[in-house]
Amino acid sequence: MLSALRDKVGQVLLPGDTFVCQPEDTLSLSASARKDTAVCGPGLRRSGDRVTVCVSGLLRHKAPNVFWIQAHGKRYVPAKGECVIGIVTAKSGDVFKVDVGASELASLSYLSFEGATKRNRPNVQVGDLVYAQFLVANKDMEPELVCIDGAGRANGMGVFGAGGLMVKVSLGLVRRLLAPGSELMADLSGLFPSEMVLGLNGRVWVKSSSLQQTLIITNLLQSCEHLSNEQRRALFLKGQTGGAVTGSRLGLPCVHNCGIFMQKITEYFVLCIGNYGSKIGVLIASFEISI
């Protein structure tokens, strides 16, 4: 079966495709004992002696024997150990409820921060961004987040986000950015000096030295997903040099909170910046990038 799996690496598989144990996979009694196991990752399910594909995508392989299906997706499903960006939505007793973009709100205890004790509570408000990892994440239980690692250190996790912009991208794009030796990441970091936090739930937070640069980085990030390497480099070059943000239509005074990217309408990237009091709807500004 390993050979059947290996043959299909790099091919597109659909739900329902099956890999069965071939007769030649059986071990002979005289052969030395060897472990011929395949580790099935996301998208592959084992039922009895067959491995079935349950998501459509490309079959990927990592030596020596790990196989998984790489699928395009936008909806995040929590998995243990993954680091995500969450938005604190409520404070109930000693636990914060955090929205991670999944089907349930995750819980984050106030003691799961570095140096937090019952007397020394962390300064977390509703609406804050937190970078945390899943301690418990399975289909049967409520997901739990922590902002410390096994040794009790923060290790980059915790509350963050003053002055930056968080946008939602597809899950595949974040995985590409986090892959070691990613060219996309190298190109992005060469644009402007900036700080980025990448959550595996498809959320990316960017902060650069000015608002325009932040917006340029986020807009380029969202548009470069389906471009080839050359097209992307050409676009980034234009964004860095020639592309100048031609100014806001509505003359906003300043940005208070993180803007949330609303929608891309052809060349205009409509941005929602905060809520202003009791006004119906949100104040929007549109920035036109001239490329």
Place this chain on the structure above:
Amino acid sequence: MEVCSSTDISLREFGCEQNLLSRPDGSASFVQGDTSVLVGMYGPAEVKVSKEIYDRATLEVLIQPKVGLPSVRERSQEQCVRETCEASLLSFLHPRSSLTLILQVVHDDGSLLSCLLNAACMALMDAGLPMSCLFCGVTCAINSDGQIITDPTAAQEKECRAILTFAIDSTDHKVMMSSTQGSFSVHELQQCIAVCQNASEKIFEFYRDSVQRRYSKTL
């Protein structure tokens, strides 16, 4: 099962596009001849406590007709699509979540239910939901001469005495759902099932081609 030689297993031209809407988690558009359907899929998302099921995902299907408000006909189509999707989705992997499928009829020129089923399957694949198998919808009609026409247009449907729609699964090519109207004999029913099973092969090949095309640009 012997198929009558006068049957015509010709299907109209298909077209499909995935991931065309930016907001839903999965979206697809399926075109069969002139019949066109657009689907948006949301999930697994939060579910109201009154609707949650402790061990499975709650699937909601909404069909919007081209003109007017959804009526009883749409409700019965929704039930057909929902039963088929629930049979093929691995919904036990997402308990206490909701999956919402919204189908908009863009144009109806016959074989609407099968177009809805095909579009729903493509949207579920696009959203990356775990499925045990794919399904496709095939409509066939029996006209007054006893001829079986696959994928009839609206004009052909009007002249026929029976219209049968089947949902066929991709692994065993078995019938998952059937919705029929009109009168026909048992023998004709079995012939229609055989014809639809043959036609479903073409549709599954088309699914594979379109998904391959979609992933061909992945670096």
